[in-house]
Amino acid sequence: MVVSEIMRASAMGKTSEKRILILTYWAYQDALIQTYTLPYVKIMAENPTLTLWLVCLQPADKPIGKNELETIQQSLAQMRIHLVLLRYIPWGLAGVFNTLRNVAALFFLMWRKRIDTIHAWATPAGGLGYLLARPFSRQLIIDSYEPHAEAMIENGTWQRGSLPFRILFWLEKKQTRYAHAVIAGSSGMREYAAIKYDRLFHEGFYVKPACVDLVLFDWTRKSEAWRTSLGLEGKRVGLYAGKFGGIYLDDDFFRWVTVAIRHWGDTFRLLLLTGHSDDEVQIFCAKHGIPEKFIIRKFVAHHEVPAYMAMADFAITPVKPVPSKRYCTPIKDGEYWAMGLPVIITKDISDDSDIIRQEQIGYVLQELNESEYLQSVKVIETLIGDPVIRAKIVQVANKYRSFEIARNVYRHVYPE
Structure with a gap:
């Protein structure tokens, strides 16, 4: 039954309980589950006609204790979400046999729980979803639908012929x-x-960007006392929350930092929220002649991120402008906007580059060179001098990143 048929059945009052197997390729503790998947699964569970089984792949180095697991399962079960943990082994002979074992376990689960729909998160899980759904003519929904195979080529992980x-x-x-x-x-x-x-x-295509908890990311929590505690009082503070390398810029990012330092001098500071070590950051600083005092590195839990973002005047999204990134959805942009921060971003990143340009809430780098870096700094300087810019940007976050967008999508895909 296609989605349009489900909708017609709903209109006739014939919608019955749906039993949905949600496939992911991540460990339950992974940030991609906790911030990018589970909030949406809980929104799906607001529909009383849905019963959900959430599949996570647990590697040996990320065990969950028995008592903790029982607490998690009991909490999720209250929302009709049942957690299924399968073992993960990396690619190789052992990984192949483990995958076959997992597939067999999922087939059995589908039969035992009478699963009628497979809801896969991202295309790697979608591939498994296809193999499970096709033999039994089950419905298949692909969430977080974006290119993955070609992205792995662009970041240098795979070769096209591999x-x-x-x-x-x-x-x-x-x-x-x-x-x-x-x-x-x-x-x-x-x-x-x-x-x-x-x-x-022609139908069955929906857009759901990476939505943001606008209560957690509350722009009104800005505190000068916090800025003072980190020596940021009176400083021009740029923020980057993320890592370097892979799909993100590395040397080009630090070249931008050198331009910002030349423009603002000692009044500039970069607040870097990252999992990279101090030593890793210092290697880049030494390479580009950046004194240590200009970069403040912190590694913080996700729930602490808004407090640090509130110290910033603007933010940076240094995603490599490669073709596949036109179809992704950076989580950090929505968080930046929710905190009222103007954003410097590379071109052709999701719909975000266009939004930033059209709404005039930041700067889109057209090229990776010093001329563009300097222009971005000058535009940001003008924006952060605007007394109403933060309120304007928060309105953009509400328009493009509210969880109501996700709710509306799931209401169409799974009508009550």
């Missing part, structure tokens, strides 16, 4: 053509699917 790339790209095509609905992070994914996967979506 076996992992060919397998995943083939599965991306198969799941796209079979899926009853997809939930993309960017509107541009519709065109990508037509060109790369040979499916033009």
